[in-house]
Amino acid sequence: MDQVLGRQPDPDLWVVVATAAAALAVVLPNAVWRVARNAVTIAHEGGHALVALLTGRTLTGIRLHSDTSGLTVSRGKPRGPGMVFTALAGYTAPPLLGLGGAALLSEGRITLLLWLATALLLAMLVMIRNVYGVLTVLVTGALFLLVSWKAGPQVQAAFAYAVVWFLLLGGVRPAFELQRERRRNPTGASDADQLASLTGTPPALWLFLFHVVSLCSLTGGARWLLGL
Template sequence: MLQQFAAEWWRRISEGFTRGEPLETGILELALILVVALVLSVPRGSWRYFGLFVTAVHELGHAFAALTTGRLVRGIHLRFDQSGAMISRGAGRASAAWAGFWGYPVPALVGAVLVWAAFTGWSGAALSVSALLLLATLLFIRNLEGIVIAVGLAVASQLLVWFAPAEFLGHLTLAIGVALLVGAVRDWLNLLSVHTRRRHQLANSDAFIIAKRTGIPAAFWLAGFALVILACWAGAVATVAGVGDLMNL
């Protein structure tokens, strides 16, 4: 029974890597998705839960960046208050700064990629990769709250792969992508408020930590995060605009 389940699960994951039909949508759906994304990210009540997803992507960004420099990822901590930490070990300030930088921009980067995938027929692949990555995250979680969060996200991603109808994959991928783009802005604004109004929390700021390690002011890193997030938004808007131009031909 378990073997059959695993085989069926892998079949559905594998099927996602087949290119499907590019998403065709209109202004009304785009506007509705944006409104839903804002509802998830702006009110404190909904952000309390959706922010956990953004934080998980944030910490995965740190982990992946650390691995690209040869650092050893020792674990990831996620907490219900949306804080988190990625613990890695390696030599060199440059590698530590690189790993530290790719936290806040990564939800926006993933969001832009998902928007692109939706409009190019690769929604299934994007969701399959996401499901595998969220499942693999369980290997690195080192605290109980993190296990609860990671298991919830992993289960949700597997259910999407298993039950989402093929004709809705593009719409789902687009919605998740836009939500992450909006969530990245919300997360950055939270960080900015730490540096302007809640300075007693500076010790937990990525920008502050990188500044201490490199001697480069935190303002530089805050601006760097913002520039990457803006570039991701520009890329996503360009994707949507390009599709709109093609549909008008």
């Protein structure tokens, strides 16, 4: 517990820059992104689930699919603030988690970040309702547990910075993908369309909000990570 709650030394600047470059190399190429996007989906659906619980809704289950889509089901009032915040939480969760992680890393709380991520993944695992989802969360959680339990300080630092950079950078791309998908296939089933239906506002307003949150989180998180 002393190690978890204590501060760890900051990595060298070249490690911070190298992990940012590695995260960018994962986010930009389509072939790599199609696999890595599963981690963003975990954060996306986890955001829906957490806010559903915080707003008093009953969480029924979470499904993660091999095409990197997901579904979080909760029971409660079909309209109202609870449903709005639950729908809003998906696309905003990955960049905001990245921003929170950057804040912890700026304070030297590297081990605490890894253990918090592991705890969140284990809590999410209880609500997964399909085999692929269970395997995805188990593998991700096992990786965090292995690094936080067995790896040395330098490896922990590099891993933590890479994860946070990935959430910050990977949190930007889904909003652009959603915007492009809505132009090609406007089914009305996206989070932006659901928010528009719940609030009587244009879907473009919510798309704009997703962009603002992700880009502002990336800007603020990068400043923290780079010590600016």
